[in-house]
Amino acid sequence: MNTRFAVATHILIILQAQQGVPASSELIASSVNTNPSLIRRLMSQLAKAGLTTSQMGTGGGALLARPGEEITLLDVYQSVDDESSLFGIHADPNPACPIGRHIPPVFKAHMQATERALLAELARTTIASMAAEVAMNENNLRADATETA
Amino acid sequence: MNTRFAVATHILIILQAQQGVPASSELIASSVNTNPSLIRRLMSQLAKAGLTTSQMGTGGGALLARPGEEITLLDVYQSVDDESSLFGIHADPNPACPIGRHIPPVFKAHMQATERALLAELARTTIASMAAEVAMNENNLRADATETA
């Protein structure tokens, strides 16, 4: 599986944490530990989906296009993943086989039902809530470090 | 995405339709439209998971190890897909980044919840019911052909 969904989520959590200050692709790439080009390519998809906007020039970078409370994992997933990727299917069973020729439509129908369950679950989590979890983990980490010292 | 899950399902539906008559990897490969080696590789995993058994020698082949009514898509999915494949994640965010270093655990937690929803949906469908759908589609096809003729 590719990591586009995970990296896109990573990007948006950073933007949420930035609280309105633009983040450059270089800054984000440093957090993700990849190169700015990949970030900009993903950002392009997020922008097309209406999740982010960008500002060029000095002090520029990316911003959330709407509040993190109103962006769910479903939005992220659908913006970076082309629809047909979750469950692959063999394209060309033997058309002369009375069983094989019916597998694709039957299998696809069940996979669509499955995918609906998955999308519904994704819609229950927002970028804002994930950013809050990240912040809480960081606070706990710092508190532990202080106690130990 | 790979097609292992789809092909494994295809195999099991054929075995269900065989009603106890062993199916050779060559017969199955002809229906799937691939080579027998791939079928045998998948079958090996299905056998390890306890879904099928095999008989060598003349007239041999694969059989369902238990009734198709007691094999769900969840069983199939888990037997051919290594657990960590559904949602990929970038392995190494910057450990010095107070946000980036918390992304993997937070993301994984949500993906586990999502995957649970998916698995629950898969568990609702059996090989027997899918085989029945395939048979019904085939009957409809033949009925249409007769009417037209």
Place this chain on the structure above:
DNA sequence: TAATATGTATCCATTTCTAATACATATTGC
């Protein structure tokens, strides 16, 4: 003993994914 069929290993071509680089374009600040 010959024929059939599995189970597994190996090799190869294709595709997919990511890294890296380059460059045109837009915006900021002096």
Place this chain on the structure above:
DNA sequence: GCAATATGTATTAGAAATGGATACATATTA
């Protein structure tokens, strides 16, 4: 206006995953 900064996109190349194909030892049947 000009230099610096940053995006948006194209292109190339390398790595990894996937499936196709072949080979062969082993087991079973007749």
